[in-house]
């Protein structure tokens with residue numbers, strides 16, 4: 139496929155060119171906070187090089203808050219109005235490769251099987267994904283421990299490798315060709331290709347942890363003592379899952395105002411006490427232990443069983459941001475270190 | 484913005500329009516949280532004495548100013564009320580002896596909170612009004628309404644450009 | 649291992665062995681050198697896990713209401729953490745007699761995100777140590793000392809109460825900062841409102857600020873209540889405002905200024921700044937300081953007849 143070079147000083151022109159064909163969604167800089175994926179507009183400073191942690195791209199595809207439908211009532215009349223997003227051709231730029239892979243996990247949840255989520259589907263349908271490979275690997279990444287990352291490439295449409303003063307744009311899907319039609323792009327030299335290969339090799343070998351050599355998804359046991367260890371310090375907040383690019387849980391709430399109702403969807407997480415709380419008052423996960431277990435088991439075991447993909451893609455956000463330093467890399471290493479005893483011969 | 488948050492604002496806008504059409508001045512919507520034993524009775528007295536005061540106040544009756552959770556006031560602003568007034572029995576006169584002393588501290592800190600958050604302090608009014616002060620109640624409403632009129636409609640707790648769409 | 653660290657470990661060992669406590673709560677080395685993690689030790693053999701260094705950020709008092717309910721607990725605590733403990737005792741959330749406080753003189757805690765801004769690669773860091781008012785950072789290629797203003801948490805830059813106010817045993821000396829970071833909220837109301845609008849717009853309602861706060865111990869937080877619904881769960885600016893304004897009110901006269909809420913916020917909301925503003929108001933109006941052992945009752949659970957009168961038109 140036709141790989142191209144984008145000199146960094148031409149980035150703006152490139153984005154403008156894309157903007158003529160697509161709605162461009164990219165991480166936009168914010169004050170004292172990770173950049174956030176937005177449909178870019180005038181005055182937005184876009185961060186394309188992946189050098190900093192950004193909010194997960196799911197914030198765009200599965201917004202933190204979205205109206206699902208509105209109801210208005212007048213005497214003798216009730217009108218229900220679904221609020222579906224438009225299906226427009228979109229391109230999402232600037233996400234880390236593990237974040238792009240996390241979208242595959244979301245796709246399994248929202249698009250496959252019996253239920254196809256029309257809201258997610260509308261945003262996702264014509265959306266191309268362009269990942270970025272930053273010049274420096276992030277300390278918290280452990281992508282290559284969670285999966286064979288070579289398999290991730292075709293799941294995006296292109297990857298932009300940060301080669302210092304230029305991006306190497308590797309086109310990884312047929313429809314990705316449409317992204318590199320702009321005449322401002324140059325042909326890669328053999329040096330550029332070598333630079334790209336170096337970055338890719340670096341990514342493949344970065345954060346390869348001891349647990350990755352076994353089938354870790356088979357080793358997470360329901361009654362492992364590690365859950366109690368995590369639960370003891372875990373404060374049950376939403377950081378790890380709200381910031382996680384692949385966590386998909388949401389809540390649906392109705393809000394009433396005199397003559398109208400708004401049904402909306404917002405984030406929820408298995409880490410919250412009221413996540414499993416039932417109307418009767420019964421809570422099947424009554425304390426933090428089953429909640430801590432759920433997060434890890436869901437990502438590393440259940441989702442693998444259910445969809446054949448690992449729910450965690452090793453982006454490292456929860457590793458970096460957990461207020462009490464629950465580091466899932468450590469957890470997996472610990473769990474997997476205890477190998478089954480060799481059968482006596 | 485979500486549906487419910489516009490509730491008061493839409494009404495205000497509509498009423499502003501209507502009153503402009505009728506050549507009247509704009510009527511703010513004010514939330515009055517009144518203690519049952521004093522200011523509520525005071526309001527009653529104002530009514531039964533046929534005192535004139537603007538119909539700007541929506542009254543919530545509480546058993547004592549000590550019942551007033553500052554979140555009542557915060558929520559009223561969040562919902563878009565143009566002004567909020569809390570009235571209780573004079574210090575020493577609380578039906579439950581001490582309720583208004585507790586209220587006093589909460590309200591004083593609520594004022595600081597509003598200030599820290601940059602909400603116009605003039606939109607919040609706290610006062611002691613006894614059951615016999617029907618006149619004073621009518622005057623207070625009159626004055627507070629004037630004050631809010633000067634400030635104009637409340638644009639919401641969040642500065643406009645940051646509102647959720 | 650520093651001298652103070654070894655004394656903490658000896659003390660922990662002692663109180664576990666002589667049966668004075670059943671559990672020691674402290675910090676252990678984190679998964680990376682620039683983090684520590686809470687550790688719960690019930691066996692004297694494990695006391696060597698305990699550490700004390702400039703990244704001992706967590707205010708461990710958050711665990712007390714649950715963990716020290718029916719058993720005796722020793723807690724390793726910084727002066728701000730001790731203020732939380734005092735407040736929890738005053739509010740009947742934990743009994744003094746259930747606690748054995750290993751208090752520490754403090755020299756300020758590091759904010760790792762500031763290290764990144766100071767162009768230090770986090771993955772290069774091997775250790776962090778106190779060095780006078782500053783921090784010595786040992787990296788793979790050498791070491792350097794940064795000034796406190798460059799690396800300390802914002803809350804620490806404003807903290808002068810660096811001696812433990814309540815303890816059973818105390819180790820280490822406080823290092824007082826030579827200058828205090830001024831409060832920096834804009835003066836004009838419109839600008840303040842704009843400032844907080846921007847800040848609160850970022851909130852994703854993960855509730856980490858609440859969960860980490862030792863003084864946010866309500867069994868059901870107002871934010872989680874459905875009936876009455878004080879604030880909707882959706883993360884929109886107005887609802888976020890409602891959450892933060894109400895939380896600030898709930899912590900007025902109770903927040904002890906540890907800065908944990910701000911530290912854990914994944915989107916960098918300057919929550920502690922609002923808390924500091926409120927603490928200042930509390931001090932000015934009532935000469936009251938949350939977490940000070942001299943206070944006899946919670947600020948809003950008591951009153952004086954001559955308290956300041958908030959009525960605007962009193963005759």
Ligand code: SF4
Pocket residue numbers: 240378381382383384385437449450451452453454455456457466
């Ligand atoms: S679980 Fe943690 S490391 Fe894995 S994808 Fe989610 S945030 Fe990233």
Ligand code: SF4
Pocket residue numbers: 379384385386387406407408409432433434436437
């Ligand atoms: S880990 Fe928890 S919050 Fe995340 S998707 Fe799974 S169940 Fe939902």
Ligand code: SF4
Pocket residue numbers: 371372373374375376377378379409456459460461462463464
């Ligand atoms: S971020 Fe950490 S403390 Fe919060 S729920 Fe996740 S594991 Fe627990």
Ligand code: SF4
Pocket residue numbers: 857860861862863864899902903904905906907908909910920923
């Ligand atoms: S509000 Fe913040 S600064 Fe205050 S006690 Fe709670 S966590 Fe600490």
Ligand code: SF4
Pocket residue numbers: 850851852853854855856857858909912913914915916917919
């Ligand atoms: S920690 Fe930050 S993002 Fe999370 S609820 Fe608190 S202020 Fe909002």
Ligand code: FES
Pocket residue numbers: 518519520521546547548549571572577578579580581582583
């Ligand atoms: S009864 Fe009126 S304030 Fe207490």
